[in-house]
Amino acid sequence: MSRRTLTGLFAIAAVMLITLGMAAAQETPTPTPSIPTGTPAPVELNCDPAELIQQQTDLAAQLAALKLDTSEEAGVTLDRLFKVGEAYQELALNCGYIPADAASRNVGYDIDRIMNALETVYGDPINGQLLYNGDLGCAGCHEAEVPLGPPTESTYTRVDEERLQDPAFEGYTVQHYLVESIIDPAAYVVPDYQNVMVSNFGDRMTLQELADVVSFLESQDS
Numbered sequence: 001m002s003r004r005t006l007t008g009l010f011a012i013a014a015v016m017l018i019t020l021g022m023a024a025a026q027e028t029p030t031p032t033p034s035i036p037t038g039t040p041a042p043v044e045l046n047c048d049p050a051e052l053i054q055q056q057t058d059l060a061a062q063l064a065a066l067k068l069d070t071s072e073e074a075g076v077t078l079d080r081l082f083k084v085g086e087a088y089q090e091l092a093l094n095c096g097y098i099p100a101d102a103a104s105r106n107v108g109y110d111i112d113r114i115m116n117a118l119e120t121v122y123g124d125p126i127n128g129q130l131l132y133n134g135d136l137g138c139a140g141c142h143e144a145e146v147p148l149g150p151p152t153e154s155t156y157t158r159v160d161e162e163r164l165q166d167p168a169f170e171g172y173t174v175q176h177y178l179v180e181s182i183i184d185p186a187a188y189v190v191p192d193y194q195n196v197m198v199s200n201f202g203d204r205m206t207l208q209e210l211a212d213v214v215s216f217l218e219s220q221d222s
């Protein structure tokens with residue numbers, strides 16, 4: 001066999017190997033990512049376990065029914081997949097699950113859920129004061145010359161000694177009252193004031209920021 005033929009054979013063999021390799025690589029399906037099994041913080045179950053399992057089963061059925069046959073359906077299917085995923089997360093959150101990154105997520109509007117998650121973060125009153133006077137604009141209403149809202153000073157004392165005497169707040173802590181005042185201001189309108197407080201803070205504050213602002217208000221105890 002001539003040297004040239006040998007080189008030719010080698011070249012053909014190399015091309016075949018590469019092609020085979022590529023085919024093999026294409027055939028190996030991407031493995032399904034397995035869900036990591038960490039040990040999340042223990043939670044207090046806030047829901048009925050039987051109901052949770054039922055809802056989870058319903059979602060599983062919806063997932064099983066998804067089809068990805070044609071490209072027309074692909075968009076719809078992926079959208080559905082994404083939303084079912086979110087619905088699963090809601091189930092866990094409604095049941096008391098606190099995600100590891102809870103502090104950096106927007107707090108939302110579910111007061112029970114917020115009170116539960118607040119136990120996992122420490123509020124920083126100094127940062128709370130910065131937020132209160134700055135970006136969140138609380139001071140603009142509570143500290144103005146003609147204030148729209150009750151004064152910042154003595155908030156803790158006023159809530160503890162006056163507001164919580166109202167039977168409507170039976171079982172409330174000062175912290176619970178403050179959280180509700182900030183996240184859902186219309187739930188209770190302080191006598192002699194108008195219902196004009198901004199009601200979108202659930203979308204504008206993280207859990208950490210809320211904890212900071214609340215601990216700042218709790219420090220107003222003169």
Ligand code: HEC
Binds near residue numbers: 186190193194198213
């Ligand atoms: C647009 C004006 C406005 C802004 C901005 C505003 N508030 Fe208020 N706030 C009010 C008014 C008016 C009330 C009283 C009426 C009510 O209960 O909703 C009030 C009530 C409260 C109360 C209850 C006080 C009490 O004496 O019972 C708290 C706590 C509070 N606000 C905190 C905040 C915080 C924290 C922010 C910023 C994140 C903020 N507010 C932003 C107008 C405002």
